[in-house]
Amino acid sequence: MIKIWGRASSSNVQALMWAIEELALPHQRQDAGFIYGGNDTPDFLAMNPNGTVPVLQDGENRPIWETGAILRYLAEKYAGDAFWPKDVEERAEVDKWAEWAKINVALKFTAPVFWRVVRTAPSRQDPEGIEQAISVLNGFLAVAETQLGKQSFLVSSNLSLADIQFGHLLYRYFDIEIERTSFPNIESYYRRLSERDGFKKHVAISYDELRVVD
Template identity: 60%
Template sequence: MLEIWGRRTSSNVQALMWCVGELGLDYIRHDAGHIYGGTDTKEFLELNPNGTVPVLRDSDGPALWETGAILRYLAGRYASSPFWPDDPVGRAHVDKWAEWAKLNVAMQFTAPIFWRVVRTPQNQQDPVVIAAALEQLNSKLAIAEQILEDNSWICGAEFTLADIQLGHVLYRYFEIDIDRPDWRRLRRYLDDLMTRRAFREHVAISYDELRSSLP
């Protein structure tokens, strides 16, 4: 049984929970972070000295933190090819794109854009800064748009761990009030993600609790 700490509106927790759902694993999840608090307690800091979510413990194993490491652990222990290839070359190909998506898409969207648009009061938002962050993010999404011209998924014909790292922020990217290019293939990709039960259950959910309550 997996034990997971982290609120369901955290994008990093959503990536983890989506992976858990795809693999059909049993779990218990505890809300932690943001309005739920608890990440600064002695007990939590013993699990993760950084005070961040998600944290995962598998049965009586050690507490694991950092989303990418957790995803690779779950894939390595519970998944098989093509989601997490058995051969080192195939696995490195998936891991390469997973790391690319984490660094160039997820991290360039969540704090630089989502926080500034959704979690910042409107009268404190800086349109110039947001536009610059969007330009940087979109230059990376253009790479994914091109890859998806010839592929159903980011690593080829099959759904893999890399799609979780790329796809878990696309629901919010297409939902929030920002200017976007006409991403025809990324739109199709999101539509395909929406057909996956685990994506709908753990990612395509309300984030209203994160919205700034100030005008």
């Protein structure tokens, strides 16, 4: 049995849980972090000295932390060739786009945009800063827009690990109240992702507990 520690409202936990659903892996998840606490206990810190979520333990194996490392572990051990190719060059293509999404899109969206809109009280928000952050984000979304004009998913005609890392961000991107540039290929891609059971179950869910109000 795979065990996961991490709250459902964490975007990193959502990416992990979506992947677990796509791979049909038996699992148990325990809330940890933020209002749920538990991530500063000796037992948790023995698993992850950073005190962050998610943490995954597969059976009696040593715990794994850092979302990207966890996802690659699961893909290597349990996924089929479409999700995580066995061919080293094809796998590098998937891994390249997964890292691109994590480094360039997640880091340009989560704190600069999402936190400023949702996790900041309206009276303390910085509209100009948000607008500038969206402009930076748009440069990377334009890269995805071009890539998604070539095939149904980020790397090929099949969902892969790269789509987990990129796609899980899109629910919040399209849900929050911001001015969005039109990216037709990304919008079509998002609609396809929204039809997947794992996406609906673990990604397209309420984040109200994160919202800060005046």
